Structure formats: structure tokens, C-alpha cells
Amino acid sequence: MIVIKIVSGPHAGKERVIWNGIFAGVQIDPAKLLGQLVKLGSVWEIDFSHADESEIIDWGRADMVSRIVRALLNGRMVEFQDKRYQSQSPDEVGRLASEIENTIVTCGHYVVMARDDEQ
Numbered sequence: 120m121i122v123i124k125i126v127s128g129p130h131a132g133k134e135r136v137i138w139n140g141i142f143a144g145v146q147i148d149p150a151k152l153l154g155q156l157v158k159l160g161s162v163w164e165i166d167f168s169h170a171d172e173s174e175i176i177d178w179g180r181a182d183m184v185s186r187i188v189r190a191l192l193n194g195r196m197v198e199f200q201d202k203r204y205q206s207q208s209p210d211e212v213g214r215l216a217s218e219i220e221n222t223i224v225t226c227g228h229y230v231v232m233a234r235d236d237e238q
Contacts, residue, residue, distance in 0.1 A: 120169040121178050123152075128161025140174075149181035157189045183223075186235050188216050195237060200226065 121137045137147050156163055165182055167175055190197050191206040197219055198204070204219055206212050223230050 121174055122166035122169075124164045124166070125156070126162040126164055128156065128159050130156075130159070130161060140177075149178045150184070153181050153185035154188075157185050157192070183230070183232055184216065184220055186232060187219055188212060190235070191215055199223065199230075 120139075122134060123137065124134045125131050135142055140147055153163070165178060167179070170178065187197050191204070191212045192209065194206065196203050196205045197215075199219060199222060202222075204215050206215055
């Protein structure tokens, strides 16, 4: 079970509980849902405390990628393995996000986000 709480944006205050990838009888794609929140300029929190391993992997990956995209779109820097990434234009975001994701996938380590703020 995943619990998503929308902290800011047009849907601020809403909370959704997703059981085995389903909400209100509809199958939910984590990347699509979080991608929509990025497009809306929303900030969210995800409670993984009751998630099973596959939910942690699926939602965790989508959450990290979406936060990376959101940071790049907002002109913030993303740092990973002593390398810094920052988009100079919205056109660069997709390429940079893919580059960061590929670097994470091939690093050989379990990766978590240290922080998601202006620092």
C-alpha cells in the first residue's frame, strides 16, 4: 500500500491510498501519476511504510525520477556521485534526467534521495 499526500499545487491537501497499484478500481502507473503532478507544479510526499517490495521499487523509482525532473524544471541542481547537473533550458530536462537515471542505474549501489530542496 502506498499513500500519496499532495502538499502543494492544485490538489493540495488530497491524499490517495493506492493498494496493489489500484485506486478507485483503476490501475495506476506511478510514473504517469507523478509525471502529472510535476506538470501541475505540485509537491508530494509518499508514505512507503506499508508498501511491499515491488511497490517500493516501482513507486520509489518513479518518485526519484519525478523529483529529478521537477528539480531540473525549477532550475535547481541535481548532484550525484560528485557530478552536478543543472538545466539551462526546459529543452535539456529530458536529456539530463535520462543521463542522471542511467548513471544511477549503472552505479551498482542502492540509491536514495538525500534531500529535495534548494540546497
